[in-house]
Amino acid sequence: MVDQQLLIDEVKKVVSRDDVKYVIGYKKGTTGFTISPAFAYSTEYADKFIFNPLCKKNLAAYPLLEDKLPLKREEKEDKRKIGIVAKGCDTRALVQIIQEKGLNREDLVIIGIPCSGVIDYKKITAMFPNETAYSTIEEEQGFYKITINGKVHEIAKEELLADHCTSCIAPNPVIYDVLIGEEVEPWDLEEHKNLDVLEEKDVGERWEYWKEHFDRCIRCYACREACPLCYCKECMADLLNPQWIRRSVNLSENTAWNIMRAYHLAGRCVGCGECESVCPVNIPLMELNKEIEKDVKNIFEYSAGMDSEEKPLFGTFRPDDPEEFIM
């Protein structure tokens, strides 16, 4: 468990630095098991900061989302650093963005959180559909201890753990300026749920599976907006001339969109699970991401977001890259 007071103290230290604009972290949400991203500009606000297993949201998207107003005359751009509370996968997202030169390492102060896996919001709300508040939530040896209305519920970790965490290669922050507490022991990696089942199927059966999912996509592009690595200034999906994907919502366009999204994250996706968790119609996007992640690892021995000095997967090649498929 992350020591809350230690976290708050560190956030206070960072936010009071002259060269820091604000610190991004988590606070309790307004209702049920929600968690809200929080932006501390002052030490007082930092008192609201928390970290518990519900803090799933990857905050790495925020530094790039910052609203930039046109500067007034003589006004100078505020170039101070942004502080950010980050778990393993969040730091991987930052590393990946830094590698792609989307952010500068110097512009961030990273408050690293050793993570032991997070709770899937959809799972916990399904388990307690009508609870409007919880008082505490703690992890203890394979259990989550959740106190609701004075009553303590002990729930086995695997019942609530987010699926993507079982195959997490970096629960400890990859980069950080301060670390809250001790590093955690990495756990035995499991393959992402359902991948083996899908791989066993033949190609036609797989299409039946995905067809049903893609058909349901409402093309809200929330999966894109939530992803820290979908930060293109103009997404190919929004281009009108040429228009790669029509705006009509039907199986053909939806499939093209989902291929486009998954493909553009090949070698870039850090497996944080944001896309799948925001998808309003529960499309198992992590199955696509994790399959690609596996291929990238097997074929090119590459994992995204581990080293900011590395070249991006598709920006480089090796003379001996496999080519048995080439005629």
Add this chain to the structure above:
Amino acid sequence: MENLILQKDKLPELIEKLSSNHVLYGPTEENGFSLFKQISNFDELNLKYLLTRVPPKSLIFKQTETLFKFTPGRKGTVTSTEINEEKSLIFAIRPCDARSFKILDPVFEGNFEDPFYISKRKNTVLIGLTCNSPERNCFCTSFDDSPGSTENVDILFTDLDDRFYVEVVTEKGKNLIKSVEDIFEKSTKNDEDSKRNIVTKSVESITRKMDLDGLVPKLDKMFDHELWHNTAQKCIGCGICTYLCPTCHCFDMQDESSLREGARIRVWDSCMYPEYTQHASGHNPRAIRMSRVRNRVYHKFSYFPKNEDITACTGCGRCIDYCPVNIDIIDVIEEVGVISNE
């Protein structure tokens, strides 16, 4: 018409009969959530969930609608799309979702009449279902609506355990019931009381409340308040709050064509996307998230009540449930109240 009773074991028969001469939409379960789908069989129906994930506005205000077709060139043609006059029926729509049509009507039937919406609206019978157990973010009662309201439906079913209490509200509803009258029974005073009790209990279980008192003038004074910046800072602009909102109705129109034919289509869009307001020149009047988040709130709670005399929110709570960053519309309005009282 007096109110009726339908024994639960007669529901399959009703569904079968109604689906034989109507396109019948009902809530179905899929991948752990609920969606309205065309059904023809009782087994496909799932009444376990309170609200469908995507609201039933999608059945009347379709996500993709073809406005007209064209062929290019000097001899090019324009053909208008035939209006579909199919009779349809939405079964088990919740009172708040039914109310959303009252909010959408002035948009599509007001100054500019949209024939696609109008025909579907006219040809669709709404059979409501009382909410016996509202969920944590329900707040329809803040809008003088109720989990057992008959106001915006043609017929309202209420689940009384082994039977449904059936209130026939409109002419449309009466005509529909007439065609299947023989499977219903007469209701008693007792049934009416049971419904009343259920609704009272439901109303009591609703814990969330939005204070709408004087909201329009309050908002008038707050356009430039920093609240909007603070709220929007955490918005990721995903648009879920608008796509899943039963009253949101932003759309875009685009031409799609192959070499020999094409069509102008209308698709859902969202004011939470920067592209929505992007001009061809590149200028964007709502260039930052602050202005988009603010617009969503103002459209619902200021512009719409000013123009149409109704607040563009039904209190369904979807945007609160599914916003990935906990932008909670009740909370935002509460802050508006706190700030204006300062």
Add this chain to the structure above:
Amino acid sequence: MTATETNSEMEEFEPNIIGFLCNWCSYAGADLAGTSRIQYPPNIKIIKVMCSGRVNPMYVVNALQQGADGVLIGGCHPGDCHYQHGNLLARRRMAILKNLLEFIGIDSRRVRMTWVSAAEGRKFAEVIKEVTEEIKKIGPMKDIQRVNEW
């Protein structure tokens, strides 16, 4: 569909194949095949690109959406790329694209890649023959084709 129906459909099926060929090698190879009057199936429609590295994976997806039953990407042999290593970047991309398509349920044999030099007119013809035969066997791509159902 009954077995006989499938068979008769297959017999008549002439696939549409889009070839994205690089200007410097593969396209020149195709040209050579033409000028040397080497016969190859007419199923391929060629789109010239400056380099196989220019082929955005969305070109492939878009082709499949718009009625192609197969897509062939042609580049220079490794080491011969006019832009030094565009073809090697393309090789990486296509490896992942093919796997992704296969995982989604689109037969990855529909997307092929080849190295053909300007001197290999004969090889070009052979590749086209092989690809056409194979796609004939797989059958038409209907799954993600645009229906234009407006």
